[in-house]
Amino acid sequence: KAGVTQTPRYLIKTRGQQVTLSCSPISGHRSVSWYQQTPGQGLQFLFEYFSETQRNKGNFPGRFSGRQFSNSRSEMNVSTLELGDSALYLCASSRNDQRSGANVLTFGAGSRLTVL
Amino acid sequence: DQQVKQNSPSLSVQEGRISILNCDYTNSMFDYFLWYKKYPAEGPTFLISISSIKDKNEDGRFTVFLNKSAKHLSLHIVPSQPGDSAVYFCAASAGSNYKLTFGKGTLLTVNP
Numbered sequence: 001k002a003g004v005t006q007t008p009r010y011l012i013k014t015r016g017q018q019v020t021l022s023c024s025p026i027s028g029h030r031s032v033s034w035y036q037q038t039p040g041q042g043l044q045f046l047f048e049y050f051s052e053t054q055r056n057k058g059n060f061p062g063r064f065s066g067r068q069f070s071n072s073r074s075e076m077n078v079s080t081l082e083l084g085d086s087a088l089y090l091c092a093s094s095r096n097d098q099r100s101g102a103n104v105l106t107f108g109a110g111s112r113l114t115v116l
Numbered sequence: 117d118q119q120v121k122q123n124s125p126s127l128s129v130q131e132g133r134i135s136i137l138n139c140d141y142t143n144s145m146f147d148y149f150l151w152y153k154k155y156p157a158e159g160p161t162f163l164i165s166i167s168s169i170k171d172k173n174e175d176g177r178f179t180v181f182l183n184k185s186a187k188h189l190s191l192h193i194v195p196s197q198p199g200d201s202a203v204y205f206c207a208a209s210a211g212s213n214y215k216l217t218f219g220k221g222t223l224l225t226v227n228p
Contacts, residue, residue: 004159008157031214033214033215033216034226035218036187036190041220042205042218042219042220042221043160043205043207043216044216044218045215045216048215050214054215056213056214056215058215069123075169076215080122081145088142090159090160092159094214099173099175100148100165100167100173101165101167102148102149102150102165102166103146103148103209103213103214104150104157104162105160105162105214106162107152107159107160107161109157109158109159110159110160
């Protein structure tokens with residue numbers, strides 16, 4: 001079973017540009033979440049989509065947006081890039097852990113964004 | 117306000133010994149707790165989880181303990197192996213919410 005696929009793996013942008021990142025979840029998973037990882041802040045929740053609807057949103061400015069398509073694939077967009085947006089952006093799809101009942105996220109390898 | 121805290125940025129242990137990673141939380145609504153491991157250039161990988169109705173969950177070399185009254189959980193790895201060297205993240209969620217709140221991670225180094 002293929003895992004979570006994120007593209008591109010690495011990209012470099014300059015301040016003021018915009019970027020679109022793509023995520024293909026595990027087949028059959030309908031929930032897709034996005035996280036930002038930075039050295040100082042750790043992993044921070046951006047948003048979660050289920051059946052093309054945003055169900056949860058983290059504390060990020062409106063420059064960060066996302067969407068989900070009918071095939072569960074998701075994209076996130078960051079407009080007017082700032083230096084502080086440099087980070088690893090992680091996408092995850094979810095399943096239920098039968099032993100504990102927890103919703104377990106399976107992460108992709110991430111998209112490393114560098115803003116110059 | 118950091119709701120999930122991992123107060124030790126790093127931990128070093130000898131191969132074969134026990135590794136104990138700790139995590140504290142402040143939000144009483146959290147009822148599921150998870151541990152993830154992350155190698156450089158890879159996404160976090162799920163290790164083990166526990167619900168708030170339990171105080172212990174085991175999976176092979178990994179055991180998670182939960183102390184609800186102290187709002188504290190720990191991950192025990194026995195025996196530790198060099199391949200366990202990675203950053204370990206503690207995470208928590210409330211109800212059926214798919215949003216996870218992560219700690220900032222602990223870098224575990226297992227020395228041969």
